[in-house]
Amino acid sequence: MTEFAINDRAANYGDGLFSTMKVQRQQVALYERHIARLLHDAYRLGLTLDEQSLRREILEQAKQLAEGTLKVLISAGEGGRGYARTHLNRPGLHCSFSPLPDYYSGWQSNGITLGISNIALARQPLLGGLKHTNRLEQVLIKQAIPDDVDDVLVCDEQGCLVEASAANVFWQTGNRWYTPQINQCGVAGVMRSFVIDQLSGDNMAFEVGRYNLQSLQHGKCVFICNALMQxxxxxxxxxxxxxxxFSVAPVTQMWHKWQAAYQGEYGSL
Incomplete structure (x- = not known):
């Protein structure tokens, strides 16, 4: 794991971004989507990245890891008095490894129970969708998950459904699929992007919008997703x-159908 300097801006102010990647057989799942999000989020935060260096470093780290989880964190750099960056700040790249959570396979096969978080996400359109390093809301949400559920759905301050504690959410009512907008708060996940593309490619009725919890009352299928749990x-x-x-079988069948497309999105040296 790369160590941070005491004056690193990510450690001091949450001034940075990150992406967490599944690595299998030295290959990065959803590789191009991770790259695209890192570049997009860096641009939104005013950070300039060298794309080729970023690509090379990620693939070299994946080769070293071979199997597991690769977290790539990009800091706004070291130094600067107070909150303001200076022209001397240069982005820093930090990588860490960890095993894939072993319980995800059971979740995928059997399904999970969700509750509702009593913590609302604050709306900030300048940060909506970004996977920035200031994640205190998620820390509080995780700490407050009841023992009798596996995860929770989270709403914003206006009662609109946003996501799970660390994953995006989709549901089907009738023949139409739905997922919340992620432009005011929450994280626009790379697996969310993959799912949207697959639904569109299969010509399935699909809608992105603002919904409250009552929108799930007549749902027949629900799933959550991120780059690690899929x-x-x-x-x-x-x-x-x-x-x-809700019914589990249609979701697992759909995921099985998308396996070839998913396997086609691995990247390696």
């Missing part, structure tokens, strides 16, 4: 005054 079906959602049940 697609995880939800079989139970516990609301304050009701418990909803």
């Amino acid at each position: 697609i995880v079906p939800v079989h139970t959602l516990r609301l304050a005054d009701n418990t909803l049940r």
